Amino acid sequence: MKTVLMGWLIAHGLPGWLAPDYASMVGLAGIVGSVLVLRLARRDGVSVHLQARALLLAFIAAGVGGYVFEWIRAIPAALVQLSLTPILTAGRAAYGGLLAGVLVPALYLHKRGASPLAFLDRATLAMGALFAFVRVGCFLEGCDFGRPAASWLGVRFPPGSPAAEMHGFLGWVPIGHESLPVHPTELYEAALGIVASLGALVWLRRGRRDGAAFVTWIATYATGRLVLELLRGDTDRGVYAGLSTAQVVSIVLLVACTFAILRGRKVLRGFALVSAGALVVGGCVAEPTPPLGQLSLRDTLSAEPTVVASLPVDERTELARRFEVARAETHAPETVGGAGIVAATTDEQLVAVDDLRKKRGVDAMIAARLEAKDAQVRATPFAIELDPRDATPSTPLTVEGPAPTVTLDAEARALGGAAGMIVREAMRASGARHLVRVVGWPAALVVAGDTVYVNAAWLVAMGSVEPVPSTPPTTMPASGVGVSHPLLTLQGNTLELCVTAATQECNQCPQTDGGVCAGSVTLLDMPNVQAECAFLQADPLRFKELCGLYLVRFSGVASCLSTIPQCTLASGSLTSTSLPSAATFANDPACATKLDACLAGGGGGGGTPSSSSNSGCGCDCDKCCSDKGCGSLACKQGTGSCGKFCTDGQCKQCTLHPADSSRPRSPWALLWILPLLYLVRKARRRPTDR
Numbered sequence: 001m002k003t004v005l006m007g008w009l010i011a012h013g014l015p016g017w018l019a020p021d022y023a024s025m026v027g028l029a030g031i032v033g034s035v036l037v038l039r040l041a042r043r044d045g046v047s048v049h050l051q052a053r054a055l056l057l058a059f060i061a062a063g064v065g066g067y068v069f070e071w072i073r074a075i076p077a078a079l080v081q082l083s084l085t086p087i088l089t090a091g092r093a094a095y096g097g098l099l100a101g102v103l104v105p106a107l108y109l110h111k112r113g114a115s116p117l118a119f120l121d122r123a124t125l126a127m128g129a130l131f132a133f134v135r136v137g138c139f140l141e142g143c144d145f146g147r148p149a150a151s152w153l154g155v156r157f158p159p160g161s162p163a164a165e166m167h168g169f170l171g172w173v174p175i176g177h178e179s180l181p182v183h184p185t186e187l188y189e190a191a192l193g194i195v196a197s198l199g200a201l202v203w204l205r206r207g208r209r210d211g212a213a214f215v216t217w218i219a220t221y222a223t224g225r226l227v228l229e230l231l232r233g234d235t236d237r238g239v240y241a242g243l244s245t246a247q248v249v250s251i252v253l254l255v256a257c258t259f260a261i262l263r264g265r266k267v268l269r270g271f272a273l274v275s276a277g278a279l280v281v282g283g284c285v286a287e288p289t290p291p292l293g294q295l296s297l298r299d300t301l302s303a304e305p306t307v308v309a310s311l312p313v314d315e316r317t318e319l320a321r322r323f324e325v326a327r328a329e330t331h332a333p334e335t336v337g338g339a340g341i342v343a344a345t346t347d348e349q350l351v352a353v354d355d356l357r358k359k360r361g362v363d364a365m366i367a368a369r370l371e372a373k374d375a376q377v378r379a380t381p382f383a384i385e386l387d388p389r390d391a392t393p394s395t396p397l398t399v400e401g402p403a404p405t406v407t408l409d410a411e412a413r414a415l416g417g418a419a420g421m422i423v424r425e426a427m428r429a430s431g432a433r434h435l436v437r438v439v440g441w442p443a444a445l446v447v448a449g450d451t452v453y454v455n456a457a458w459l460v461a462m463g464s465v466e467p468v469p470s471t472p473p474t475t476m477p478a479s480g481v482g483v484s485h486p487l488l489t490l491q492g493n494t495l496e497l498c499v500t501a502a503t504q505e506c507n508q509c510p511q512t513d514g515g516v517c518a519g520s521v522t523l524l525d526m527p528n529v530q531a532e533c534a535f536l537q538a539d540p541l542r543f544k545e546l547c548g549l550y551l552v553r554f555s556g557v558a559s560c561l562s563t564i565p566q567c568t569l570a571s572g573s574l575t576s577t578s579l580p581s582a583a584t585f586a587n588d589p590a591c592a593t594k595l596d597a598c599l600a601g602g603g604g605g606g607g608t609p610s611s612s613s614n615s616g617c618g619c620d621c622d623k624c625c626s627d628k629g630c631g632s633l634a635c636k637q638g639t640g641s642c643g644k645f646c647t648d649g650q651c652k653q654c655t656l657h658p659a660d661s662s663r664p665r666s667p668w669a670l671l672w673i674l675p676l677l678y679l680v681r682k683a684r685r686r687p688t689d690r
Contacts, residue, residue, distance in 0.1 A: 002140040003158050023672050025137030030059055030675025032133070033126025038682060040122045044209070050112060052682035054105035054119055055126070059675060062101030062130075069096020073245060081500055094134075094189075095225075095249045098127070117211035121204060124217040128197025131221075135190035146183025147233040148172075150294030154181025162234065171304030172290045174440035180290055180299060183231045192228065196220035211260070219257040222250040293318055297326055298354070298364035298442050305407045305439060305456035316464035323444060323461060327366040327384070327422075334365075334379040342372040346448045347441055353379040354442040366458075367426065367445040382447055384425045397423065401437030403456060405527055410463035411437075411456060417466035419459055427452050495592045498547035503540075506533035522546065523576050535576055544592075545582035551595060560598035567591035 006016035034055055041051040070090035077086040105123075106116035138144045142161035148154070157163040157179040168175035199220050200213035229244045243251075290307065292300045293315040300308060300319055308316065336352045344352070349370055357364065367382040397415050414420065423435065426447055434451040437459075444458035509529060523546070526532040536542045552561060552569040561567050567585050585591045 001142060001155075001157065001161075003160065005140070020137070020140065022134075022137035022141045023670075025133045025140070027671025027674050029126075029130040029133035030672065031678060033129040034059075034675050034679055034682075036125040036129065037122050040125065040204070044118070044122070046118070047114070049683050050109070050114055051119060051122070052679050054109050054114075055123075056676070056679040056683055057108055058101040058105040058123065058126075059679065061104035062097035065100020066092030066094065066097035068100070069093040081497065083496065085497060093245065094131070095246055099249075115209065117214065118209035121200070121209050121211060121213040124197055124200035124204070124213050127217060127221075128193045128200075131193025131196075132190045135186045135193070139184060139186035139190075143234070144186050144189075145179075145233050146185035146188075146231045148180045148290050148295075149183045150181070150291040153183060155184045156181050166234070167290075170290075171307045173299075173302050177302065177440075180295065182233055185228055185231050185233075188228055188231070189225070192221060192224040195224070215257050215260050218253055222253040222257070226250040226254075296363050297322060297366070298358075300461065301364055301442055301444060301455050301457050302440050303457050305411070305460045306404060308457045308460040309407045309410055313464055316461050319461040320465045323366060323458060324418075326363065327444075331362075331365065331381045333381070335376055336379075337376040341377050342375055344377075346370060346446065346451075346453065347438070349377045349448075350379070350441055350443055350446060353377065364442040366443065367422070367447075368443050369430065369447040371448075382426060382429075382445065384422050384429070397435060399435050399437050399454070403437060407456065407460050411459040412463070413466040414459040414463035417462070419454075419462035419466075423452060423454055495544065495547055495551065495595050498551060499543045502536070502543050502547060506537055509533045522550070523579075526576065541583070541586050542579055544586040545579040548582045548585045548591075548595065549578060561591075561595055564591065564594055567594055 002019050002021055005019040009018050010016050034052075037055060038048055038051060042048050067090070070093050071087050073093075074086040074090045078084055102120065102123075105119060109116045109119050135144075142157050142163060145157060145161075145163040159176050159178055161179065163179035163182055164173065164177065167173045167179045168177065172180055196217045200217040203213040203216060226247050229247045229250075232244070290299070290303065292303060292308065292311060297319075308319070311319075334353045334356055336349075336356055338352075341349065341352060349372065350368075353368075353370075354364055365379065365381055367384060368379045369382045371378045371380070397420060399415070403411050415423065422445065426432070426445055427435065430447045430450075430452065432447060432450050432452045436451055436453050437456050438446075438453045439456050441453065441455050443453075444455045446453040523532050523535070526535065536546065548569055561569060566588060567590070569582055569585055
């Protein structure tokens with residue numbers, strides 16, 4: 001979300017560095033929390049300098065504890081892989097910071113003869129501020145996002161964000177596009193921290209300093225976190241017996257709170273029942289899936305066809321009904337202009353038109369004719385009337401463009417039924433001579449020149465209402481077009497870990513004729529995972545080739561890797577026939593080192609600087625904008641490895657992709673130092689201090 005805020009600032013003539021980031025939110029949390037706690041300590045008549053020292057220790061311990069918590073959690077993976085990489089690449093955990101930030105100052109105060117419980121009670125104000133500000137910082141950075149949400153609460157994260165990257169690799173959205181709407185779990189948790197502090201404030205206002213406020217805060221937060229984890233959509237969290245790491249810690253804390261309550265503090269008996277209920281619910285929640293049936297048709301059209309094929313039949317049938325209803329609706333033509341729009345590719349022209357519709361809150365066109373003339377592109381809804389009494393023509397359609405095996409039958413049924421009649425009528429009325437299969441376009445059918453483009457996701461949905469034909473009515477080569485549910489996961493983004501994970505998964509896959517391997521294929525021209533693993537194991541080098549082609553699909557990696565010519569990899573389809581293109585890469589150890597550096601965001605050495613006017617972009621942003629215009633997909637914010645911010649057809653400042661580590665940090669990041677300086681000053685003993 002920070003890139004969206006930066007874009008808004010730049011579009012309004014303001015510097016992008018005004019946008020806050022995670023580090024600045026940590027600094028604000030420390031300042032606000034420290035002021036609140038020390039003011040309350042002074043009012044309670046206790047030593048301010050001692051409380052400031054405890055807060056300083058808490059601040060430092062919280063920062064270190066978040067990392068230590070994740071390092072400990074990564075130890076089993078490191079032992080299995082005999083590598084320190086899982087530990088060195090681990091992130092940080094909120095619960096690790098919370099536990100360390102509580103334990104260290106409590107031990108310090110106990111040693112100094114002060115009351116740890118009284119300090120922890122006062123610290124609940126700082127804890128609320130900390131979680132409120134820090135989780136807003138997480139929201140700005142896009143981490144810790146939620147599951148897809150079809151309600152008004154859903155938030156779409158911009159291209160390049162963790163949510164958009166994950167959804168792109170799952171095939172839910174085209175790679176390089178914004179995410180599906182997801183629950184803003186970061187903001188939910190920010191609100192949870194405030195609610196927990198308000199609960200603790202009840203006891204603070206009564207003058208209680210016996211731990212009641214602290215137990216209230218911990219029990220409220222742990223119960224809320226136990227429930228919020230059910231809405232989390234990021235996959236890089238530990239899962240044990242169906243529970244995330246945070247849920248396990250929440251349960252342990254709730255048990256501890258229950259013992260504290262039963263020993264005389266009757267504040268929160270209800271939390272034990274609430275946590276038990278949340279635990280039962282947590283065991284029943286299924287894996288996240290895109291709620292395409294409840295989202296706009298644009299989202300369905302933008303998804304990989306294999307994702308649509310994985311939906312239940314009744315959901316696909318409902319999508320087919322919605323497509324037909326939308327196709328029958330009357331819409332006014334759309335016109336988009338701008339420098340270079342006529343010379344743009346058909347998909348870029350369509351995206352520019354669809355952007356106008358999105359701004360007005362209108363869903364995607366189902367069938368449209370694109371015409372470019374006089375520096376403008378006009379999209380006219382293509383009206384196609386069908387007579388259900390018409391017999392389906394016996395001549396099969398020849399579709400240019402491969403289809404994966406898993407969707408081939410559904411697409412064939414669609415082209416042999418009502419969808420095929422629509423396609424034939426479009427070709428007849430327009431005089432088109434070519435029929436091309438496309439994926440990820442925000443339209444079901446597009447007529448441009450002598451070509452009709454048909455969206456495979458639309459075909460899969462329409463195929464659900466057609467009977468299985470006795471003979472295939474279409475010619476569709478069976479090879480891959482994209483990744484849906486890959487054999488590999490998003491975890492372990494290094495070549496070594498990727499190869500290890502793929503090898504281990506195939507080793508666990510039965511190779512006998514009667515064996516069945518779970519999951520979906522990564523090489524989309526393979527009939528099943530069993531055949532895929534047999535193919536990969538025939539030559540161990542294929543695992544490295546597969547992982548190279550898979551990991552290069554991460555945003556910005558392809559352009560980073562291309563600085564070494566022999567390491568260049570194409571980020572296209574993953575099929576068995578595409579693996580040999582990575583043979584040179586797989587045999588060169590320098591390429592593996594460079595790939596890992598690119599994945600880490602640093603780019604590493606060994607290459608020559610990009611010829612771009614913005615050295616980290618990997619493309620010439622100025623030339624891109626002048627040649628194709630601001631409506632071009634390649635020049636839109638966050639798409640590809642560089643972006644242009646455009647307003648009213650005017651190209652604004654070129655900025656790096658948010659994943660690029662060379663993007664300059666905001667000076668607001670230095671705010672995290674201020675609470676340390678403030679606490680150091682307050683920790684100095686004065687004659688007036690008690």
